[in-house]
Amino acid sequence: MKNLLSSISTVIIANGRFPTHPLPLSCIESATYIVCSDGAANEFIEKGGKPDAIVGDCDSISNENRDLYSDIIHPNSDQETNDLTKSVQFCIERGKKDIVIVGGTGKREDHTLGNISLLADYISDVNIIMVTNWGIFTPINSTTKFNSYKGEKVSIFSIDKVQLTTENLKYPLMNRALNNWWEGSLNESLSDSFKIHTTGRTIIYQAYK
Amino acid sequence: MKNLLSSISTVIIANGRFPTHPLPLSCIESATYIVCSDGAANEFIEKGGKPDAIVGDCDSISNENRDLYSDIIHPNSDQETNDLTKSVQFCIERGKKDIVIVGGTGKREDHTLGNISLLADYISDVNIIMVTNWGIFTPINSTTKFNSYKGEKVSIFSIDKVQLTTENLKYPLMNRALNNWWEGSLNESLSDSFKIHTTGRTIIYQAYK
Known part of the structure; x- marks a missing residue:
């Protein structure tokens, strides 16, 4: 099996609890392309991070970041998909084939459940895993x-x-x-x-x- | 619909992230009977709490608490059920009919998923809800x-x-x-x-x- 962790290029930071475990943090550090799902950008930027793109319905980005990062914000107001799915679709459209999601759990549990189960919907298009503070989800x-x-x-x-x-x-x-x-x-x-x-x-x- | 929150008597503190939101904390404060699932007892006791019972496979309780609370520890080593289910069964056996679970999410996601879905298995025996830091789960x-x-x-x-x-x-x-x-x-x-x-x-x- 291909080991996604050994060849991380694209990381999506979802809008759950920001990672604290060394493994998801190292995924962010070694990424060459980082997409923040909507409000996740606020905490990432506050910690000194520089997202390559911010994707979602963009109702959670601070006004300050909305101004500062306007050139990399890609609003998507589709009501049928959530911010994580919008971020994955954004990556797919840009030819990203190996994606690691971090920050996908740990806050509102309906988002946690949605984010986990949606992994299974992406596998026909990309190699994808979700790395949390507690473990790794792999859809097959x-x-x-x-x-x-x-x-x-x-x-x-x-x-x-x-x-x-x-x-x-x-x-x-x-x-x-x-x-x-x-x-x-x-x-x-x-x-x-x-x-x-x-x-x-x-x-x-x-x-x- | 019966409002469990207005008549809390029995609270189970599961072994996820200890509550920080005022609602689950108020459930603990107003409870007249508190069961800790295994290792949840450590944090509850450290915060000054006094459990009425500690239930589970009891591999996560500190040695100190195991000695101090030996009279209220009810070990159950059944490999077919998890600590939360053991705690719920313990309550049912003691005639508890209205149960609020707190601390059921926020750590290992396999435990989170298990704890949420198991709610649906308890409803034939008890009125039960799970109150988390982010919302309330009600099985029907x-x-x-x-x-x-x-x-x-x-x-x-x-x-x-x-x-x-x-x-x-x-x-x-x-x-x-x-x-x-x-x-x-x-x-x-x-x-x-x-x-x-x-x-x-x-x-x-x-x-x-």
Whole structure:
């Protein structure tokens, strides 16, 4: 499996809790192109960051930043999509193929749930992961092998409730559909890799500890 | 609709981010019976709180608290349920009928997702809501009317993908099944109440702002 973390180029800073964990912070530091979803720009700029673009319905950007950064603000008032999706679409339109999202969780939980589940909608267009203060979300829609370590906490969330089979996980799934969000959570890797067999939109979470 | 917040008796402090918002904090203050899920006890005690019971697999309680509070610790090592479910079951066994969960989100997102979705599994036994730093989750499985205000942000998450119909929401649903987590999110109340018609497990989120 391609390791997105080793080749970060594009980072989207979503409008959740600003990262505090070293991993998402290092993603921002090593990025060559940084998109802020709407109000996320305020905190990033306050911390000394320089976004390449600010995308969203732009109702959360401070007046000061709206003036200072007017040349990189790309307003999008579409009511059918949220700011994160607008930011991803913006990146796709500019040919960005490997995207890491940070700051996607930790504030309003409806935004958290939306941002996580929307990952599964982007995979036909880009390689994308979400790196939070607690772990990494990777959306898949076909059989995928993950680098891991023995004891790593792994959770599986099924968007399309297709049958799943796992290899190298402590609580194996065998042609099983997950009918509840919690049903595939709190599993554990048995080795330096594990595999998920799926044919539908599925989101894998690997916690840092 | 019964207003759980006006008659709080039992509060479970889950092992997510400890509450900082005045509403969940006031739930703790007015509770007459407080259960801490495992490690949540450490922070609560440190802040001067006195739990009535500590429930879970008890691998996160400090050694000091384990000794000091040994008479109210109820270990439950069942691998099939998480600490929050163990805490809810503990309350049910003691006849508690109205339960407010706080601290259920804001740390590891797999725990957040599990804790939110598990609400829907408790409703056959108890009246239960989850009060976070950002909003209130209420699980339902039949037509329910909610107190609200014009402009309140409302999200609907469907565990059983049954057809839903709404009244008094800005983006109405009419006999529609939600196939993605985000699909019913970011709606808005049009008045001082709204209604959700459902026949399956559904979770309603009302954000504070």
